[in-house]
Amino acid sequence: MGPPQSPRRLAEQAAAYWSDTAAPRWAADSHWESGLGEKWASVGPAQVAITRTLLAALGRDVPEGRVLEWGCGGGANAVVLAPLCQELIGLDISRDSLEECRRQVLDRTGRTVRTVLTGVDSPEQALGEVDEGTVDLVVSYYVFELLASREAAVRVLRTIRRLLVDDGAAVIQFKYDDGTRSGATRRRDYRRRVAGTTFAIHDFWTLCDQQGLLPHALVLVPRDELDTHYGYVLLTRPPG
Template sequence: MAARGERFIVAAVRLLMPRRHDARIGRQAARYWSASDGDQSWDSNSHWRHGIGDEAFAEVGRDHLEIYQRFARALEVDTPTTIIEWGAGGGANAVAFAPHVERFISADISPDNLAECFRQVQAVCNTPVDTLLIDLADPNAAADGLRHACDLFLCLYVIELTTGVDAVRTILRIAQRVLRPGGMAFVQVKYHTSDGRTRGRIGWAYARNLALNTTFTIEEFWRLAGECGLEPQLVTLVPRNRLDSRYAYYALTKPVSGMEPQ
């Protein structure tokens, strides 16, 4: 009887530990990204202009726009009029994409990032910018009212900063929900290889592993996107750029018809 009781306790601990672990990592991520507190490394990690420098800031947006345009031409998708960027940071992508559309929606966990992104876009174009504050405890709430409202969903230099596969699955399902049928999600992940040192390191110290928290193989993310109701179409790899290494960029489209994923 005692042995049976011990087995029950061990099983209960195993069930609870992942939940406690996930909750702790989530709190660490929320604390880290909520505000800059004047930290230069935070400004750099959020890709603010003064954090990474004018040249790198321009390069980030330019390179991403070029990759997206190659995807769009290959897939013959419609020119977007409304873009949402999930995890906009300091606006490096927004300043490249916003001048080409009628409406830009900036979503981020940090009020400081939202304000800086808005400021950067307003400095380069007259495109209206809406800002959405993401609560990591309920990220779906930020997308309320946007069902089928967007032509393009951007999520760049974000996935590797998330707190695991469940968080990524939530982002992909949000993309599926806000995109109109036929719209595209342009998403970047950090890929890992057979070298164990390149794998994600979700653990107790979120900030220590910042840009290497959540990684995927190319196939793993391709399959996950499909499970979330998006159709993987194209992928291109950037083994290294001035910021880091092992970037994979995906073109994911929302089916024109079909059942919505649960």
């Protein structure tokens, strides 16, 4: 309870949370194997299956070229994606998670992952590490709910658009507002409700379109093994 806090203040709280690797739920929230336990191995196959279903709506599959995972965490998805493409880039705001992702992928697939570190309040840093217009597919799972604010989501979407090749695709998972008080977006005290940025379904669709990413299809998953109220949207960057 209390007045909403500014996006800058929420970003400061988020940066403090994600830098505290000793926090009780940090490993689980970062999707490390040590935090999720037996669930870890099933997360990646489920996310990639939904991604392939959505891509099939455009007659596509995971491209053989360059794939970027925005928010790779402890590598649960990366271990499934890495064998499907020539180059996988794992991006995260935690150096520890990038190292864990790299280790998991190497141990389980023998592949290497190129890693990119960004700040909580500086998603555009990715553009200094990855050339614009060179990524064939961007995926992001269990990330947009963790962003500090709607404003942060807009900046990430704009950056993703700049990274994609013309007609490149993105599959983004978001947490949808179910109309209840508990489903409404977080507006203060980031640490109390980490996964607290939600969107009305039509609003997220429109928001992506406004940032230059063309929506094509949507899948709703009311409940998965980690949480509830998830949507996945398939987007492309229009040529030109």
